[in-house]
Amino acid sequence: MLWTLTILLLFLWVLGLATSSQLGAWIHILLVLAIVSLVFNLMRGRSKA
Numbered sequence: 528m529l530w531t532l533t534i535l536l537l538f539l540w541v542l543g544l545a546t547s548s549q550l551g552a553w554i555h556i557l558l559v560l561a562i563v564s565l566v567f568n569l570m571r572g573r574s575k576a
Contacts, residue, residue, distance in 0.1 A: 529568035536561035
């Protein structure tokens with residue numbers, strides 16, 4: 528589930544950069560959320576092992 532969310536957020540971030548929209552702050556917020564989601568997922572995966 529978190530991998531899907533991370534990929535979706537990264538895709539939206541890249542799409543926002545490609546379209547050069549005026550929502551620059553939102554694009555970077557999406558990037559931060561994707562990175563946080565990825566780190567959380569990696570930490571959660573390691574704790575199970």
